[in-house]
Amino acid sequence: MRIHSSMLAVPAILLSLGILNGCGRKAERTNEVVAASAARLPLDPLDPAWAEAPGHVEKLILQDLVEPRLMKASTPEILVEALTSGSEIAFRLSWPDEAVNDLPGAGRFLDQCAVQIPRAIEADAPAPQMGEAGRPVEISFWRADWQASVDGRKDNINALFPNAAIDHYPFEAKPLDPGSSDQKEMATRYAPSQAVGNRRVGPRETPVEDLLAEGPGTLSPAPARISRGMGVRTKEGWAVVIIRKLPEGLTPRRRSAVAFAVWQGSEQEAGARKMRSGWVPLALRAAK
Amino acid sequence: MARVYNWQIGREMSYWYPGNRPQRQFAAVFDTNKCIACQTCTLACKTTWTSGKGQEYMLWNNVETKPYGSYPLAWDLNLLKDLNGGKWNGKTYEGQTIFESAAAGERVQSWRPKTEDYSYPNVGEDDCAGAVDYGMSMDLPHMNWFYYLARICNHCTYPACLASCPRGSIYKRQEDGIVLVDQSRCRGYQECVKGCPYKKVYFNPMTGTSEKCIACFPKIEQGIQPQCFVNCIGKIRMAGFINTPDKAQAENPIDYLVHLRKIALPLYPQFGLEPNVYYIPPVHVPPPFLRQMFGPGVDAAIAAYRNSANDPDLAGLLSLFGSSEMLMTKWKRQGETVTGSNDKGQPMVSIPMKEPVFIRPAYDKLYQITRTNCP
Numbered sequence: 001m002r003i004h005s006s007m008l009a010v011p012a013i014l015l016s017l018g019i020l021n022g023c024g025r026k027a028e029r030t031n032e033v034v035a036a037s038a039a040r041l042p043l044d045p046l047d048p049a050w051a052e053a054p055g056h057v058e059k060l061i062l063q064d065l066v067e068p069r070l071m072k073a074s075t076p077e078i079l080v081e082a083l084t085s086g087s088e089i090a091f092r093l094s095w096p097d098e099a100v101n102d103l104p105g106a107g108r109f110l111d112q113c114a115v116q117i118p119r120a121i122e123a124d125a126p127a128p129q130m131g132e133a134g135r136p137v138e139i140s141f142w143r144a145d146w147q148a149s150v151d152g153r154k155d156n157i158n159a160l161f162p163n164a165a166i167d168h169y170p171f172e173a174k175p176l177d178p179g180s181s182d183q184k185e186m187a188t189r190y191a192p193s194q195a196v197g198n199r200r201v202g203p204r205e206t207p208v209e210d211l212l213a214e215g216p217g218t219l220s221p222a223p224a225r226i227s228r229g230m231g232v233r234t235k236e237g238w239a240v241v242i243i244r245k246l247p248e249g250l251t252p253r254r255r256s257a258v259a260f261a262v263w264q265g266s267e268q269e270a271g272a273r274k275m276r277s278g279w280v281p282l283a284l285r286a287a288k
Numbered sequence: 289m290a291r292v293y294n295w296q297i298g299r300e301m302s303y304w305y306p307g308n309r310p311q312r313q314f315a316a317v318f319d320t321n322k323c324i325a326c327q328t329c330t331l332a333c334k335t336t337w338t339s340g341k342g343q344e345y346m347l348w349n350n351v352e353t354k355p356y357g358s359y360p361l362a363w364d365l366n367l368l369k370d371l372n373g374g375k376w377n378g379k380t381y382e383g384q385t386i387f388e389s390a391a392a393g394e395r396v397q398s399w400r401p402k403t404e405d406y407s408y409p410n411v412g413e414d415d416c417a418g419a420v421d422y423g424m425s426m427d428l429p430h431m432n433w434f435y436y437l438a439r440i441c442n443h444c445t446y447p448a449c450l451a452s453c454p455r456g457s458i459y460k461r462q463e464d465g466i467v468l469v470d471q472s473r474c475r476g477y478q479e480c481v482k483g484c485p486y487k488k489v490y491f492n493p494m495t496g497t498s499e500k501c502i503a504c505f506p507k508i509e510q511g512i513q514p515q516c517f518v519n520c521i522g523k524i525r526m527a528g529f530i531n532t533p534d535k536a537q538a539e540n541p542i543d544y545l546v547h548l549r550k551i552a553l554p555l556y557p558q559f560g561l562e563p564n565v566y567y568i569p570p571v572h573v574p575p576p577f578l579r580q581m582f583g584p585g586v587d588a589a590i591a592a593y594r595n596s597a598n599d600p601d602l603a604g605l606l607s608l609f610g611s612s613e614m615l616m617t618k619w620k621r622q623g624e625t626v627t628g629s630n631d632k633g634q635p636m637v638s639i640p641m642k643e644p645v646f647i648r649p650a651y652d653k654l655y656q657i658t659r660t661n662c663p
Contacts, residue, residue, distance in 0.1 A: 066454050068479055071393040104493040106345070106481065107402040157341055160493050170339050190340025193497040196472040200496025217455050219475070268400065271477035272454040 028054040032281035033091075033258050035082035037288075041090040042083075043230045045239035050092055053081035054285070058260060060275035065129045066216045068272060075262045075275045078113075084284050089250075090243040091115050093260065097237035101265025102144035103160055109270050111144040112263040113231075115242050117256060117282070119212075121249040125257045128279045130213040139211040139219070140227035140242045144265065146207040147231045155203035207231060208242055216272070252286040289387065292446060295533050296557040296583070297381035302388050303560075304395050304451035313465035314443050314503050315530035315542045315564040316517070317552040319609065321571055321593070322524040323436040325351045325413070332519035333440075337502070342494025345406045348501035349516045351438045355577065356412030360405040363487040364556065368580070370397060374558040376584045385560025386448060386485055396448045400482040435570040438524065440516060441488040441501035442555065442563030443467045449500070452483025464529070465564065466503045474498055485559045503527075511615045511630055523610025528617050530564060541605055541619045541628070542566070549602055551589045553582035568593055604641050612637035 034054045042049040059077045062070050081092040093113050101111045118125050119136045126135035157164050171186035188194055194201040199221055208229035210222035231240035250256045257279035263269040291300050292307035333349040350359045374383030386397040416432040447467045450458040457473040474497040480489040481498055489500040504514035513527040528542040536547035545552045552566035569578045571590050578586040596602045604621040608628045614636040616628030627638040651658050
């Protein structure tokens with residue numbers, strides 16, 4: 001079950017989000033997302049180095065451009081902290097979520113989050129709803145089930161349904177040798193999305209996917225992997241670090257913009273059913 | 289929403305996209321009176337398409353016993369309850385379709401099955417509508433009833449799965465109207481699973497995308513009927529293509545049964561999808577139940593079907609069911625012979641309307657033994 005905004009007063013949320021990082025640091029809050037310089041970008045959301053990162057609390061709003069959509073708000077806001085190494089930028093996203101939703105299945109939905117940055121820095125950013133035609137946005141997308149896969153959950157049906165009993169898969173029967181090319185070829189016949197190279201298919205090496213979009217419904221795989229990440233459970237919810245290549249043109253003297261989205265699996269959120277932010281100014285803090 | 293014409297409900301209706309009928313529309317007729325629920329169709333599909341990891345629970349084809357059977361659980365009852373009935377005025381549906389009754393923020397009115405709703409594929413199997421007790425089974429006709437409903441994707445003219453996908457990952461082929469999920473584009477949002485009122489799209493948790501019946505399109509492209517059709521031992525199915533009523537052709541077997549003789553009816557036409565699998569309703573089931581399921585044409589359909597023994601054309605065409613593996617898009621009766629032909633008019637099969645009967649003498653003189661003749 002998610003935490004309704006009505007259940008939490010703003011100070012309480014700030015307090016809880018402050019605790020989320022578990023670093024016991026002073027909570028520097030900024031009105032924009034500011035990435036502080038760091039010699040090392042910690043992938044682990046619980047790394048003490050995050051104590052040096054300034055934080056920004058961004059209110060989330062309903063995605064209201066595309067149906068089907070949520071009609072009732074879920075995740076009220078998100079705490080974003082950021083660090084930069086000069087060549088990469090790291091975001092630490094944390095939000096309250098009582099339930100872990102990391103098991104895919106019919107009628108099951110997953111906890112997810114995303115960071116969106118315009119490909120080009122312009123005077124007016126493209127539409128925050130996933131960009132515009134000819135004005136793409138780069139999206140780094142994290143999913144809880146991919147994290148579980150990276151963390152060691154097996155890629156089989158019993159990992160999802162522990163009591164499942166499977167009589168027989170035709171591609172695991174003789175005379176096909178386990179692991180042989182013939183065996184893999186036959187298994188692929190029954191996995192159409194794998195056959196066409198859809199990245200939904202596990203097992204996964206990373207919980208983060210790089211995507212491009214030029215407006216709603218145009219999301220497509222990015223040609224190159226520029227992001228990596230890691231998500232962990234905290235007492236209050238999720239903390240996810242996404243590290244990606246520094247956006248083109250972003251310098252301490254030139255801002256860009258960044259937007260965020262969160263999906264609560266317990267609220268059956270996926271795709272267009274999400275909570276999102278508008279564009280938030282993204283700044284780099286010069287090294288001292 | 290756009291306005292489109294749905295001939296099955298006799299009026300225009302709202303749909304998410306403008307009307308765009310394909311060049312030809314895959315369609316099928318199922319004779320429920322012949323189905324024995326042997327599930328050979330189910331297994332033919334299963335072994336061909338859904339034997340992979342994550343597909344264990346998928347039944348692109350299933351056969352359920354009505355009134356109590358359903359897969360997934362209560363797929364029809366849940367929506368009927370939400371639609372609160374639905375009123376027909378003659379052949380015109382005056383209630384709201386699932387596109388017209390969609391709530392704010394939704395594209396269709398729908399409900400989402402839970403994982404456990406897929407746990408009971410055989411629920412209600414062979415259960416009568418009421419108890420057969422106290423010697424009732426000794427009398428005919430039986431007061432209680434059940435029948436078998438074989439189901440595949442209806443490859444609807446106005447698919448709710450297609451309308452529901454915010455990414456446009458589902459498409460309807462122009463060449464044959466078959467509805468497919470683009471497996472390279474799908475991101476597994478499960479909106480199609482929710483949106484389809486027949487619940488014929490399934491989410492694969494291992495590959496992360498949704499999958500559905502593809503009408504065995506590689507076979508259709510070669511002029512061959514799908515697996516669940518050619519493996520049907522009850523010979524209840526015929527695949528082909530359907531025209532709109534104004535362009536119905538008597539030589540087209542599907543047009544003839546659906547439009548001209550009107551003995552095959554769509555499944556829940558009031559949902560508004562213009563589904564393209566047509567059912568000859570069971571003759572022994574109370575009409576009010578069937579009218580809800582197949583619309584207002586039920587009584588006439590049953591009367592025509594009951595009279596088929598006196599109707600050589602109808603009897604002849606019905607006997608073509610299951611007679612050939614090939615698609616028969618044309619048919620013709622000449623005397624006691626019925627011929628099914630392909631698009632080019634080439635005969636695929638010719639059959640006698642009445643099989644010749646041979647009675648073997650009980651005593652075999654050659655081997656000097658007596659045999660029993662079984663009918």
